[in-house]
Amino acid sequence: MPRDLPLGNGVLLMNFDANYTIRDIFYPHVGIENHVIGYQCRLGFWADGKFAWTADDAWKRDLRYEDDTLVTSVRLEHPGLGLAVRIADAVDFALPMMARKFVIEPGPKDVRIFLGLDLRILGNPIGDTALYKPDIRAILHYKEDRYFLHGGIGANGAIDQWAVGQKAINNQEGTWRDAEDGELSGNSISQGSVDSVIALHASGDPSADRVVYAWLALGKNLDGVQNLHDRLLEMPQHYIDRTRNYWMLWANKQNTDFGPMPPQLIKQYKRSLLTIRTQVDEEGGILAANDSDIQAFAGDTYSYVWPRDGALVAFALDEAGRHELSNRFFQFCGRVINPNGYFQHKYNADGTLASSWHPYWFEGRPRLPIQEDETALVLWSLWHHFDRTRSIETIRDLYGPVVVTAGKFLVAYADPAGLCKASYDLWEERWGVHAFTVGAVYGGLMAAGNFARAFGELKDAALFTDAAEKLKGAVHKYFFDDQQFRFARMLNCDRQGNLTPDWTQDAAIFGLFAFGMFDPNYAPYTKAMDGLFERLWVKTDVGGVARYVNDYYFQTTNDVDKVPGNPWFICTLWRARYAIARARSREELERALPLMKWVAERALPSGILAEQVNPFTDQPLSVSPLTWSHAEFITTFLAYLDKLSTLGECPMCHRPLYLRERFEAHTHDTAQLGTPA
Numbered sequence: 001m002p003r004d005l006p007l008g009n010g011v012l013l014m015n016f017d018a019n020y021t022i023r024d025i026f027y028p029h030v031g032i033e034n035h036v037i038g039y040q041c042r043l044g045f046w047a048d049g050k051f052a053w054t055a056d057d058a059w060k061r062d063l064r065y066e067d068d069t070l071v072t073s074v075r076l077e078h079p080g081l082g083l084a085v086r087i088a089d090a091v092d093f094a095l096p097m098m099a100r101k102f103v104i105e106p107g108p109k110d111v112r113i114f115l116g117l118d119l120r121i122l123g124n125p126i127g128d129t130a131l132y133k134p135d136i137r138a139i140l141h142y143k144e145d146r147y148f149l150h151g152g153i154g155a156n157g158a159i160d161q162w163a164v165g166q167k168a169i170n171n172q173e174g175t176w177r178d179a180e181d182g183e184l185s186g187n188s189i190s191q192g193s194v195d196s197v198i199a200l201h202a203s204g205d206p207s208a209d210r211v212v213y214a215w216l217a218l219g220k221n222l223d224g225v226q227n228l229h230d231r232l233l234e235m236p237q238h239y240i241d242r243t244r245n246y247w248m249l250w251a252n253k254q255n256t257d258f259g260p261m262p263p264q265l266i267k268q269y270k271r272s273l274l275t276i277r278t279q280v281d282e283e284g285g286i287l288a289a290n291d292s293d294i295q296a297f298a299g300d301t302y303s304y305v306w307p308r309d310g311a312l313v314a315f316a317l318d319e320a321g322r323h324e325l326s327n328r329f330f331q332f333c334g335r336v337i338n339p340n341g342y343f344q345h346k347y348n349a350d351g352t353l354a355s356s357w358h359p360y361w362f363e364g365r366p367r368l369p370i371q372e373d374e375t376a377l378v379l380w381s382l383w384h385h386f387d388r389t390r391s392i393e394t395i396r397d398l399y400g401p402v403v404v405t406a407g408k409f410l411v412a413y414a415d416p417a418g419l420c421k422a423s424y425d426l427w428e429e430r431w432g433v434h435a436f437t438v439g440a441v442y443g444g445l446m447a448a449g450n451f452a453r454a455f456g457e458l459k460d461a462a463l464f465t466d467a468a469e470k471l472k473g474a475v476h477k478y479f480f481d482d483q484q485f486r487f488a489r490m491l492n493c494d495r496q497g498n499l500t501p502d503w504t505q506d507a508a509i510f511g512l513f514a515f516g517m518f519d520p521n522y523a524p525y526t527k528a529m530d531g532l533f534e535r536l537w538v539k540t541d542v543g544g545v546a547r548y549v550n551d552y553y554f555q556t557t558n559d560v561d562k563v564p565g566n567p568w569f570i571c572t573l574w575r576a577r578y579a580i581a582r583a584r585s586r587e588e589l590e591r592a593l594p595l596m597k598w599v600a601e602r603a604l605p606s607g608i609l610a611e612q613v614n615p616f617t618d619q620p621l622s623v624s625p626l627t628w629s630h631a632e633f634i635t636t637f638l639a640y641l642d643k644l645s646t647l648g649e650c651p652m653c654h655r656p657l658y659l660r661e662r663f664e665a666h667t668h669d670t671a672q673l674g675t676p677a
Helices: 175-181 222-234 236-251 263-278 292-298 307-319 323-336 372-389 392-412 435-454 458-479 507-514 523-536 569-582 586-601 627-646
Strands: 003-008 013-017 022-029 032-034 043-047 050-053 060-065 072-078 083-091 097-104 111-117 129-133 138-143 146-153 161-166 189-191 194-202 210-219 431-434 490-493 499-502
Touching (some): 003 022, 003 060, 003 072, 003 263, 013 083, 022 210, 022 292, 043 072, 050 175, 083 236, 097 194, 097 222, 097 236, 111 146, 111 175, 111 210, 129 161, 129 194, 138 194, 138 222, 146 222, 161 175, 194 210, 210 236, 222 236, 236 263, 263 307, 263 586, 263 627, 307 323, 307 372, 307 627, 323 372, 372 392, 372 435, 392 435, 392 458, 431 435, 435 458, 435 507, 458 499, 507 523, 507 569, 523 569, 569 586, 569 627, 586 627
Antiparallel strands (some): 003 013, 022 032, 043 111, 060 072, 072 083, 083 097, 097 210, 111 194, 129 138, 129 189, 138 146, 146 210, 490 499
16 A cells, blocks of 8 residues: 655654555664554544544545645545544654644534554564553653654543553454544553554534644653653644744745746655655665555565665755755765675665675576666766765765775776676666666766866776777667667676677666767667657556566556556656657657656655556555655656756746756746746
8 A cells, every 4th residue: 555645854754554544653764663564553533422443444535745845734534423634744854753733623522533553663563562651641662772652632631541452462453442432441551562542532612623632752762752742742733833834945945936837747846855855864875665565565675775766866856956865875875885896786774785686696606796777876976966066075085985986896897898797687687788777887987987087087087988988889789779770678698698689678778868878869769769668658548658568567467568567657757858858849848748747647646656557547556655756757857947948948938048047047927927938
């Protein structure tokens, strides 16, 4: 089930699913120590003798955010209860706590809110304790140095009822069952596999709105969470308001006028920025996704730092002017890079090596278990970061251990023809020499050459750029079929080093253009890429671009002529970016807009983008949100504005525009302008 509403601040990340149930709580790192791991912290309502959890099918749910913020705007309505509730949730922008405001709309006289906390602290239930603490009138869960305080303000100025107990042992489903009659037992302590429920009663006139507050405070000791609890007791609304204001400032940092861009796309752009922020750890790691439901399919999660994903997200953040986050990511890279100059498969948010399925030993011989594109893309993105920020102090620290070391690794990891040696592809499925990889390596080598020239290291600069040009020539020779106008997605390598092209149509071929290797307007290449994207277009009412022909991952049909694979947001946006790169007129440029709108229209109502969607139902598939999907939208959105600025004048005020101005230097009085040209 997708995570419709992620809320986070770099230390604490909380995810709500489509039923408005909390399913993940990450602390103190984004991506590690999931204290819920996909179980349910339930929310229920009792109204004049009737009860329902929010997972009940009878609820009408509208799960959104307030515009330009990371404060939710949720409305729940249950006809059977005669109840409607508006809710605002906010993970404080700086402190490890979530505040919640429930507004009970006029209706039932007696309304009680039941909030469950079903934790597996440190990822397992062994040794957990849950208890009622009477001096602060709140529930406390703890294990080792992880503390969770669940409190609120009900009719009596604190929680009105409570119960703690065991779950999943001795035939006990959990303490949450105790809530369904509208009363809680008051049991005050339990250990081991435990959960808890608190109740808050809505007081006041039932013919008017009634307000109830709840919160969850996290910390590493009792004093810390009690301090947060005391602050929330005093003024809970303050922490919602200040968080709202902070994120509005952050989302509108540049106060940019986006000119003719459709409001739908501007809204998605800002939501994508905010969503990415929830997936970035305070120590720099950019997590691929934090939807724990993927465990049921893959036996693992996406809650890791892939250097490739991180580099592409950092690129988007730098394009959007959020350089602080990118800078932290590159510092993270400097800490984790292998001394030999390459990045390994993936990392945990604390910099430790993460799980992997890439072997060191395969078919009787050793191999280096890397995806070479990951190393190359960090270099490529780092140069872009430097080009945007001129952050010389950052580069001083990273030049030797990252730029030089990784650049020389890329030079050495090549065959005599100049082609890259085999590695795993960006989809992490195949071993060989891949189109996306060689495109990324070209971009990485050129970036290393740019750095070396900037530092006056002319010998190294020549080493890197010569290797890049040699690679470019070899790629044209081995990957392009100038008779049938097509690119190979990869070269298979046998034990003798023989290379055999794989002509499967794969969207990753876009990597040959994305990082500067080939000119997208060279006619033979254009013909090949047009054929590629047409073949990968999903021919159902849903549409969108698949990864490659006969993509097995979450495959929904074997009719690969009609559905080559499920449509991916990333791949659809690649088609848009290719159209943008080729555009020589405004008319040609506007061909990218329907593709961008296709993405925005298939976001969840909250603006969250998954990895892929069902080609028949439009429902999200795999993880949601996928950080890379949001980054690709940002990159495409800004690439469109960049290209528009090179094509002449602002279509609204007809003022000449220049590269990278992006409408920032002027605004429009739309009442006077009339209809844009």
